[in-house]
Amino acid sequence: MKKLDYHCHSKFSADSEEEPRNHVLEAISHGLDEICFTEHRDFHFPGELKFDLDVPSYFTAIGQLQEEFAGQLTIKIGLEMGLDKHYQQEIEAFVAASPYDFVIGSVHEIHDIEVYDDTSYYEIPRKEAHQQYFEAILEAITTFDCFDTLAHLDYVARYGPYPDKSIIWQHHSKILEEILQTLVKKNKALEINTRLFQLPQTQDFYHYLLTTFRNYGGEKITLGTDAHSVERDWTSLEKARKLIEKAGFTDLATFTKRNLDI
Numbered sequence: 001m002k003k004l005d006y007h008c009h010s011k012f013s014a015d016s017e018e019e020p021r022n023h024v025l026e027a028i029s030h031g032l033d034e035i036c037f038t039e040h041r042d043f044h045f046p047g048e049l050k051f052d053l054d055v056p057s058y059f060t061a062i063g064q065l066q067e068e069f070a071g072q073l074t075i076k077i078g079l080e081m082g083l084d085k086h087y088q089q090e091i092e093a094f095v096a097a098s099p100y101d102f103v104i105g106s107v108h109e110i111h112d113i114e115v116y117d118d119t120s121y122y123e124i125p126r127k128e129a130h131q132q133y134f135e136a137i138l139e140a141i142t143t144f145d146c147f148d149t150l151a152h153l154d155y156v157a158r159y160g161p162y163p164d165k166s167i168i169w170q171h172h173s174k175i176l177e178e179i180l181q182t183l184v185k186k187n188k189a190l191e192i193n194t195r196l197f198q199l200p201q202t203q204d205f206y207h208y209l210l211t212t213f214r215n216y217g218g219e220k221i222t223l224g225t226d227a228h229s230v231e232r233d234w235t236s237l238e239k240a241r242k243l244i245e246k247a248g249f250t251d252l253a254t255f256t257k258r259n260l261d262i
Contacts, residue, residue, distance in 0.1 A: 007224020042082030105147030197236035
């Protein structure tokens with residue numbers, strides 16, 4: 001199985017200050033075969049940050065790294081696109097306008113409220129907050145086709161004032177299965193995100209997602225740390241690789257110019 005990180009952010013994302021070159025050096029030092037930068041772009045975001053993307057500068061910077069480190073590390077140019085049905089035409093045009101290798105689809109806000117720490121989104125009970133997040137995910141992936149993998153299905157477990165933030169997947173199995181079936185039907189990949197992988201509850205959640213996705217005929221898995229700085233939990237990355245193998249997947253999906261690598 002390839003050793004890679006297919007979800008990381010640098011200074012080209014509004015919520016990161018990391019130099020892309022530092023990500024490359026870190027990846028090489030830990031023996032990775034490939035990384036993909038997946039910088040943020042959201043057409044509407046209710047928080048203070050504005051997730052614009054300087055596409056020409058981004059492609060120039062990563063292109064230079066591709067040349068500098070050729071033969072040492074495969075470096076891909078990706079995008080994390082916030083999927084918002086109110087901006088469907090703008091989003092589809094933005095994705096199509098540049099030759100990205102890989103596009104992550106994600107949801108970070110619901111009903112014009114950021115799904116993040118200290119927001120009013122979590123004034124409702126945990127079960128309801130998590131259910132609404134999954135409903136928004138299903139709507140997004142049903143509406144859009146301009147993405148290659150679905151990001152961090154456990155994103156909502158990172159935040160909230162609840163004593164236990166974890167997702168009890170048994171409470172949401174019906175809609176989670178609808179999400180996974182939709183990904184299979186549309187030939188999309190499922191991302192395993194290691195941000196919370198040190199938690200046994202996270203590993204249990206992703207084991208359920210992986211086995212269910214495979215049972216429905218899912219074939220493509222992507223793996224990413226969602227790192228916004230050079231630091232990563234490398235132990236979690238290895239745990240995720242083993243969990244993916246345990247679920248019956250023999251390799252990870254990688255992409256070039258939006259096409260699955262053979």
